[in-house]
Amino acid sequence: MGFLCNWCSYAGADLAGVSRFQYPTNIRVIRVMCSGRVDPTHVLEAFIRGIDGVMVLGCHPGDCHYILGNYYTEGRMKTLQRFLEIVGVKPERLLLDWVSASEGERFATLVSDFTDKITKIGSLRNDVPNNELQKRLLAARDVFSQHRTRWLINRERELLVEGDVFGEPVDQEEFNKVKFEALVKEYEKNRVLFSIRDKALSVGEIAQSAALTPREVLRHLILLEQNGLVTVSGIDGVKPMYKKMGV
Numbered sequence: 138m139g140f141l142c143n144w145c146s147y148a149g150a151d152l153a154g155v156s157r158f159q160y161p162t163n164i165r166v167i168r169v170m171c172s173g174r175v176d177p178t179h180v181l182e183a184f185i186r187g188i189d190g191v192m193v194l195g196c197h198p199g200d201c202h203y204i205l206g207n208y209y210t211e212g213r214m215k216t217l218q219r220f221l222e223i224v225g226v227k228p229e230r231l232l233l234d235w236v237s238a239s240e241g242e243r244f245a246t247l248v249s250d251f252t253d254k255i256t257k258i259g260s261l262r263n264d265v266p267n268n269e270l271q272k273r274l275l276a277a278r279d280v281f282s283q284h285r286t287r288w289l290i291n292r293e294r295e296l297l298v299e300g301d302v303f304g305e306p307v308d309q310e311e312f313n314k315v316k317f318e319a320l321v322k323e324y325e326k327n328r329v330l331f332s333i334r335d336k337a338l339s340v341g342e343i344a345q346s347a348a349l350t351p352r353e354v355l356r357h358l359i360l361l362e363q364n365g366l367v368t369v370s371g372i373d374g375v376k377p378m379y380k381k382m383g384v
């Protein structure tokens with residue numbers, strides 16, 4: 138799947154067609170006004186629906202019709218690429234690149250190379266065993282839907298370029314550390330919630346289902362219970378059974 142910005146990449150794709158440059162026909166194009174319109178949840182949704190590779194193509198840096206759209210895209214997509222590794226999905230399945238309206242040939246080459254790469258690494262279903270993939274992707278999509286995550290990602294450029302509220306420069310490495318800690322914590326929490334969405338489970342069972350340690354599960358359960366998202370639905374022997382509220 139390719140998300141193409143209207144002003145550059147889509148025009149580049151158009152030129153490739155008019156100029157009769159050959160490229161694989163299995164790309165499905167979604168035209169967006171700016172690459173900045175592409176949200177990480179859109180990419181994750183594509184993976185959830187079985188797409189094996191997603192390209193996000195925008196104007197070259199400095200050429201965005203909306204001035205900074207592609208800079209925001211770059212921050213978001215780089216974060217998502219790194220996060221895909223945590224989920225277990227190969228980060229190469231997401232490509233971010235730039236194509237101008239006059240680069241029809243470049244567009245055709247990028248699509249051909251990306252299609253070859255995805256064909257070589259195979260189906261997305263090979264990345265994560267069994268039916269784990271959907272659960273992980275759904276949990277990841279929820280991470281990027283969260284208000285806190287969106288704030289962190291969308292403020293990144295501002296914080297790094299302009300500094301914090303005191304005008305103090307923010308260190309990129311330090312910011313990345315804080316950002317990924319928050320993302321991972323949110324992801325683990327979602328994994329716990331997903332595993333008890335349909336039935337009540339003990340801490341050990343949740344740990345197994347969510348691929349976390351019992352200690353990590355317990356830490357999340359305590360917070361989730363305090364926030365009214367999880368409840369103890371009964372006791373099995375000596376083990377409390379947890380379930381998601383409202384199920």
Ligand code: FES
Pocket residue numbers: 142143144145146170171172173195196200201202203204206207
């Ligand atoms: S208009 Fe092309 S990236 Fe913004």
